[in-house]
Amino acid sequence: MxxxxxxxxxxxxxxxxxxxxxxxxxxxxxxxxxxxxxxxxxxxxxxxxxxxxxxxxxxxxxxxxxxxxxxxxxxxxxxxxxxxxxxxxxxxxxxxxxxxxxxxxxxxxxxxxxxxxFPGVVANWVAASGIRKLGLLGAAPVTELGQWSAYRHLSQLVEVETPADLQPLQELIYDVKRLGSSDQSLRPRFSEIVNEMQSDTLLLACTELPLIADISTSKTLVDVTxxxxxxxxxxxxxxxxxxxxxxxxxxxxx
The missing domain is CATH 3.40.50.1860 (Rossmann fold)
Known part of the structure; x- marks a missing residue:
C-alpha cells in the first residue's frame, strides 16, 4: 500500500x-x-x-x-x-x-x-485528571451555571469556582470578538481576572479566551478547545x- x-x-x-x-x-x-x-x-x-x-x-x-x-x-x-x-x-x-x-x-x-x-469532553478530562477543584471562565450564560449553561452539571463532578463579578469577563469576551485577539488592551485585563481567582486550575470555557491566554501566570490554564x-x-x-x-x-x- x-x-x-x-x-x-x-x-x-x-x-x-x-x-x-x-x-x-x-x-x-x-x-x-x-x-x-x-x-x-x-x-x-x-x-x-x-x-x-x-x-x-x-x-x-x-x-x-x-x-x-x-x-x-x-x-x-x-x-x-x-x-x-x-x-x-x-x-x-x-x-x-x-x-x-x-x-x-x-x-x-x-x-x-x-x-x-464540549461538556462531554470536559467530563472525560475531569475523570481522567482526578482534579477536585477548578475555576470556570467563560461567557455569562456559561459561567453563571444556570439554565443556559452547557456546564451547569459540572459541579456534580468537581468543585467549581466562578468569578465574583462576571461583568468584566463578559466585556472582555465581547472585546476579543470586536477588536481581535491582537489588541494590546486585552491581555492585561485577562491577567487581572485570572489573578483574582483562587483555584490553581482554570478551565477556559470560551473560545475567545485561549486567543489571549499567552499571559504570565502561575495558574494552569486548561483550554477546552x-x-x-x-x-x-x-x-x-x-x-x-x-x-x-x-x-x-x-x-x-x-
Whole structure:
C-alpha cells in the first residue's frame, strides 16, 4: 500500500461549526493540525498525513452571547448548520462553549456521524485528571451555571469556582470578538481576572479566551478547545468507525 492509499484508508472526515466568535473556528482548526502532527510524530510527512476537515461558519450563531434572549434564532441557525455539516463528515464539533447548550437538541435530530460535545469532553478530562477543584471562565450564560449553561452539571463532578463579578469577563469576551485577539488592551485585563481567582486550575470555557491566554501566570490554564481538538484528531485517525451520537451519551439536558 502506497502513501496515498494509507492516508485515504485510515482517515475519517472531521467537521467544525464556526461563527461564534469570528476567530474560534480558525483556532480549533489550527489546534487540530498541531495535535495531528504531534500524534503522528516522525511518521508525519506533510499534506497527505493531515486530517480531512470540513468547516462551516455561520455568523448568526454569534447571537449566543445572550442566549436567553436569542434562543429561537440561534437554534434555527444551529439546526440548519448542524444538518449540513453532519452530512459532510464522520465526527464534528461546534467551536463555541455556549452553543453546546444545544447538545441534547442536536442529539434529538438523529444526524449521521458523531457529535463531539464540549461538556462531554470536559467530563472525560475531569475523570481522567482526578482534579477536585477548578475555576470556570467563560461567557455569562456559561459561567453563571444556570439554565443556559452547557456546564451547569459540572459541579456534580468537581468543585467549581466562578468569578465574583462576571461583568468584566463578559466585556472582555465581547472585546476579543470586536477588536481581535491582537489588541494590546486585552491581555492585561485577562491577567487581572485570572489573578483574582483562587483555584490553581482554570478551565477556559470560551473560545475567545485561549486567543489571549499567552499571559504570565502561575495558574494552569486548561483550554477546552485543546481537549476537543484531541478528541477530533482521535476520531480522524480512527477511520470511519465513529458512532452516531445518542442522547444518553450526553451529560446536559436543555
Amino acid at each position: 502506497d502513501r496515498t492509499d494509507r492516508a485515504e484508508s485510515r482517515r475519517a472526515t472531521i467537521g467544525i461549526i464556526a461563527g461564534s466568535g469570528p476567530e474560534a473556528g480558525i483556532d480549533l482548526w489550527a489546534k487540530i493540525l498541531r495535535r495531528n502532527a504531534a500524534v503522528l510524530g516522525p511518521a508525519f510527512r506533510g499534506d497527505l498525513d493531515a486530517p480531512r476537515v470540513v468547516i462551516k461558519s455561520e455568523p448568526e450563531l454569534g447571537l449566543s452571547m445572550d442566549l436567553g434572549k436569542n434562543e429561537a434564532p440561534v437554534w434555527d441557525a444551529m439546526a440548519r448548520t448542524a444538518m449540513w455539516i453532519a452530512g459532510e463528515c464522520d465526527a464534528w464539533a461546534v467551536a463555541c462553549n455556549t452553543l453546546n447548550w444545544f447538545t441534547p437538541r442536536i442529539a434529538s435530530l438523529g444526524l449521521p456521524g458523531e457529535f463531539i460535545s 485543546d481537549l476537543v481538538a484531541d478528541a477530533l484528531v482521535a476520531r480522524s485517525l480512527a477511520g470511519r468507525d465513529c458512532a452516531v451520537m445518542k442522547p444518553a451519551q450526553q451529560e446536559n439536558d436543555a
